[in-house]
Amino acid sequence: MPVIELHVIDGYTDDDKSRLCAVLTDAVRLVVPAPPDAVTVLIHEVAAAGYMRGRQHRTPAPALPDPTQAVRAFLAAMEAREIDRAREMLGAGFVMEFPGTGPLHRLEDLIDWAKDRYRFVTKTYEGFDALQSQGDAAIVYCRGTLSGEWPNGTAFDGIRFIDRFEVTGGLITKQDVWNDIAEMKDTK
Incomplete structure (x- = not known):
């Protein structure tokens, strides 16, 4: 039973996160023979103030259109x-x-x-x-x-x-x- 944990900067919509979970579920199923309901996806959101790369706080890029x-x-x-x-x-x-x-x-x-x-x-x-x-x-x-x-x-x-x-x-x-x-x- 695969479990995927993903960390993203807070700011994506619920629809964006739902699309992301669905795509990650499908990606796992290309390799692991699991039905969709056996794949768990957990999104951990981090506030922009709690994320830094290259000594700079970052904001998330906008989600791509479907x-x-x-x-x-x-x-x-x-x-x-x-x-x-x-x-x-x-x-x-x-x-x-x-x-x-x-x-x-x-x-x-x-x-x-x-x-x-x-x-x-x-x-x-x-x-x-x-x-x-x-x-x-x-x-x-x-x-x-x-x-x-x-x-x-x-x-x-x-x-x-x-x-x-x-x-x-x-x-x-x-x-x-x-x-x-x-x-x-x-x-x-």
Whole structure:
């Protein structure tokens, strides 16, 4: 039964601490074969006056935004065709790649490319998975099925997809997409 003890400077919200406990629980379970309810996480908070590094008192850095929520918000904006709102969620150097495209850097390029493939598409999510990369980016995978309309107005649904996002500082810097839409389109 693993027990994790963590010391942080006082100042994180209850939501931040809950996210931290959940992520630490999941990290332990990557190595230790324990169910979630067997992993204990204890956060010890230290007042800023009781913490010093390099002969200086410190304050905690603000918690990073939840990368999964950033991805969900971006996908919701894209599905609603709120392109300006979606664009605000993108970081410098943003790049995306879909099946059959090279790197795209602007949302308008994606929309232009997709117009001959389908009239619209919506996503049904089976799940989201987030992890921290060795660099600065958090990685978020989402998976599920696509539904929508082909250019001729015929409906489609049940097409598998998986998206991989890189999120840095709460902004999306990369999106890679894999789906079976080309295989399904050939049968219509």
